[in-house]
Amino acid sequence: xxxxTSAAADQSVCAPLPVLGRDVTVPLVTxxxxxxxxxxxxxxxxxxxxxxxxxxxxxxxxGSVHRGAGYLSQLxxxxxxxxxxxxxxxxxxxxxxxxxxxxxxxxxxxLLAAALPADCQVFxxxxxxxxxxxxxxxxxxxxxxAPRTPGEAVTTLERALADRDPYGPALVCVTGASNVTGELxxxxxxxxxxxxxxxxxxxxxxxxxxxxxxxxxxxxxxxVAFSGHKLYAPFGSGVLAGRADWLQEAEPYLAxxxxxxxxxxxxxxxxxxxxxxxAARHEAGSPNVIGAYSIASACKALxxxxxxxxxxxEQELISRVQSGLAEVPEVKVLSxxxxxxxxxxxLSFVVDGWNSSHFxxxxxxxxxxxxxxGLFCAHPLVRTLLGSxxxxxxxxxxxxGAPGEKSLNAIRVSFGAGTPDxxxxxxxxxxxxxxxxxxxxxxxTEGGRCVPDTSAAA
Numbered sequence: 001x002x003x004x005t006s007a008a009a010d011q012s013v014c015a016p017l018p019v020l021g022r023d024v025t026v027p028l029v030t031x032x033x034x035x036x037x038x039x040x041x042x043x044x045x046x047x048x049x050x051x052x053x054x055x056x057x058x059x060x061x062x063g064s065v066h067r068g069a070g071y072l073s074q075l076x077x078x079x080x081x082x083x084x085x086x087x088x089x090x091x092x093x094x095x096x097x098x099x100x101x102x103x104x105x106x107x108x109x110x111l112l113a114a115a116l117p118a119d120c121q122v123f124x125x126x127x128x129x130x131x132x133x134x135x136x137x138x139x140x141x142x143x144x145x146a147p148r149t150p151g152e153a154v155t156t157l158e159r160a161l162a163d164r165d166p167y168g169p170a171l172v173c174v175t176g177a178s179n180v181t182g183e184l185x186x187x188x189x190x191x192x193x194x195x196x197x198x199x200x201x202x203x204x205x206x207x208x209x210x211x212x213x214x215x216x217x218x219x220x221x222x223x224v225a226f227s228g229h230k231l232y233a234p235f236g237s238g239v240l241a242g243r244a245d246w247l248q249e250a251e252p253y254l255a256x257x258x259x260x261x262x263x264x265x266x267x268x269x270x271x272x273x274x275x276x277x278x279a280a281r282h283e284a285g286s287p288n289v290i291g292a293y294s295i296a297s298a299c300k301a302l303x304x305x306x307x308x309x310x311x312x313x314e315q316e317l318i319s320r321v322q323s324g325l326a327e328v329p330e331v332k333v334l335s336x337x338x339x340x341x342x343x344x345x346x347l348s349f350v351v352d353g354w355n356s357s358h359f360x361x362x363x364x365x366x367x368x369x370x371x372x373x374g375l376f377c378a379h380p381l382v383r384t385l386l387g388s389x390x391x392x393x394x395x396x397x398x399x400x401g402a403p404g405e406k407s408l409n410a411i412r413v414s415f416g417a418g419t420p421d422x423x424x425x426x427x428x429x430x431x432x433x434x435x436x437x438x439x440x441x442x443x444x445t446e447g448g449r450c451v452p453d454t455s456a457a458a
Contacts, residue, residue, distance in 0.1 A: 014309035017301070019046040019232065019418030026368045029441050029452045034368035037423035041230070042179050042346045042414035043372055045210060047294075048232040054297040055234070055290055065289050066258065066280075080289045083296035084279070090299035091224060091241055092215035098244040100279045101237060101292045105206040106131040108225035108240035109173070111282055112202055113139065115250030120169040123160055123199070125153070126380040127180075127336065132173045132204040132225075133380070139171075146384050149337055150186040154193055161197035170199035176208030180378050180385070180412070182318075182346030183337050184208075191220045202242070206230050210416055211314060211344035213307040216241065228291060232417065233298040237291025240282075248277045256284035302417070310417050314345050317415055317424050321347060324428030330354075330435050334385040334410060346414040348376070350386065351435060356409040357450035362439040365452045367430040369423070372412045382410055 025033040038046055058079065063072030065080050088099050102108045113135035116122070122136040125144045142160055147153035157172060164170055172194040177184050187203055194201040200222040205214055209226040216224055223242030228235060252259040252275055259281050262274040275281050302310065322339070325331045330352040335341065351359050360373035375382040383389070388408055413427060442453040 014305060014313055016313075016420050017232075017305055017310075017417045018049040020049060020052055021046050022418065022420070028368060029365040029454075037367070037369040037426055039413045039415050039419070039423060039427055040370050040372050041210070041416045041419070042182075042207060042376075042412060044229045045232050045416055046418055047234040048298055048301050048418070050301040051233050051294050051297040055294055058290070058293060062290070065287050076289050080287060080292055083289075083292040086296035087239055087292075087299055088241065090214075090296075090303060091239075092217045093241055094217050096244060097216065097242055098247055098279050099239060099241040100247070100282045101287060101295075102225075102240055102282075103236045103288075104131075104229070104238040105129075105204060105225045105227040106135075106238075108238050109202070109204065110135045111240055111253045112171075112223060112225070112246075113137070114253055115246045115282075116171065117169040117246065117249075120171055121164055122171050122173060123157065123164075124173045125156075126384070127178065128173065128175055128378065128381070129179050129204065129206070130377045130379070131206070132175065132202075133378075136173075146336060146381060150189070150341075154186055154189045157190055158193045158197070161193065161199055164197070164199075166198060170194075170197070172199055172201040173204065174201065175204045175206075176214070177205075177211065177344045177346070178336070178378075178381070179207050179346060180348050180376050180381050180410075181335050181337075181341075182207070182343035182414070183335065184212075184342045184344065187221065188219050191222075195220070200243070207344060207346060210302075212311060228295040228298065231295060231298045232301070233291070233294035235288065235291040235294055237288050237295055239295065244277075247279075247282060251275075252284060253282040254284040258287070259284035305417070314416060317419060317421075318343060318345055318347070320421075320424050321413065321428065325349060325431065328432055328435050331431065334382075336385070345416050345419070346412065348382070348385075348410045348412040350410050351431075354435075355450070356411045357445075358439070358443055359434065360411050361443055361450040361452065362434055362441070363427070363430055365443075366434075366440055367426060369427055369430055371427075372414075374409050376410070376412055386410065 063076040121140045202223040203221040205226040228237040356373040363369040
């Protein structure tokens with residue numbers, strides 16, 4: 001089944017999953033405090049309480065990983081390797097696939113970029129996050145224009161692949177869900193197109209994995225990459241999982257202990273190294289066992305909660321946000337594939353006549369709502385959607401220009417399994433009030449950011 005066409009129809013809706021920070025209160029510039037509404041999940045989702053509890057229970061037993069003779073070392077080693085198996089099951093990996101623990105999605109894709117065969121050609125849409133747009137510096141890269149329908153994405157890729165050297169190695173890199181629009185991409189169809197033309201494909205699942213069930217086997221992608229901090233897991237951890245051959249044949253991503261199987265001095269004074277062919281080949285140094293365990297714990301928690309119910313509830317939240325924003329004519333939601341395109345809980349928009357940084361600052365300072373403004377590490381995509389050229393953002397507190405003038409940046413609201421209904425309702429109300437009544441406080445630019453002017457009230 002294609003990611004872009006699967007649905008959670010007729011499924012029961014679950015309650016929000018408990019997350020850290022759900023009871024944190026923040027001060028309002030207008031006085032008083034309010035429970036913080038974390039609506040920036042696309043950047044970093046709050047850690048699940050279940051994950052935090054699992055890590056806390058393990059912490060007293062923390063020990064060195066691999067080769068240690070002591071009980072705690074053996075326990076930590078088992079925990080680390082069992083975490084690998086848990087994540088492999090979560091991703092529905094194939095027999096023979098390899099899963100490497102990394103620092104992040106960015107780290108995973110840079111690892112794969114370093115493992116590409118010589119003269120590999122890479123195909124990547126300009127719509128990608130910088131993590132999947134930029135790592136391919138040592139390859140021949142073909143950047144594909146932003147498609148306006150899922151079908152156009154497939155035909156654009158097919159045409160590009162048909163024009164390539166059919167005998168050389170090739171890799172397609174594509175997102176599963178956009179970090180700007182939240183729209184689901186036709187991953188299964190793109191994978192079929194890549195394989196039909198002798199290319200491989202890597203899936204950037206940073207925004208897909210936290211919101212949607214993901215099967216490497218069913219989607220038929222060669223690799224998948226994602227980050228723990230978007231999957232409700234704390235700490236700097238990530239995953240690259242998929243076919244082993246390119247990884248086994250490449251030089252280790254980092255040279256050092258753990259990646260090396262045997263090292264011997266040569267007569268000429270140098271060293272001979274035999275590198276591992278397992279995932280350890282690219283996991284040099286002491287591994288982040290707590291990070292790996294936290295990802296595995298999150299995978300278990302999401303699986304046990306039931307993705308069908310999680311998806312159904314998220315779709316309800318998406319509908320509320322879309323309906324609320326549609327009632328404000330000054331708001332324009334950004335989209336490649338259209339308002340009805342399947343998506344995860346990520347939406348970006350601009351407000352006519354408003355500086356996006358100013359609007360986001362007012363949501364935070366006056367309503368206790370955390371969103372994000374800017375270009376979201378996907379500059380070409382956002383500028384394509386806005387129809388704007390690279391420029392500096394205007395001064396905070398002043399309108400961007402006359403109504404209808406092109407915005408330079410956008411505002412992103414994102415949510416997921418831990419988002420209470422009240423946070424979404426507060427956000428929709430706040431957007432409506434800010435547009436109709438204006439900000440209640442004055443703001444200024446400081447360090448490139450819009451902040452409340454504490455020297456005087458509005």
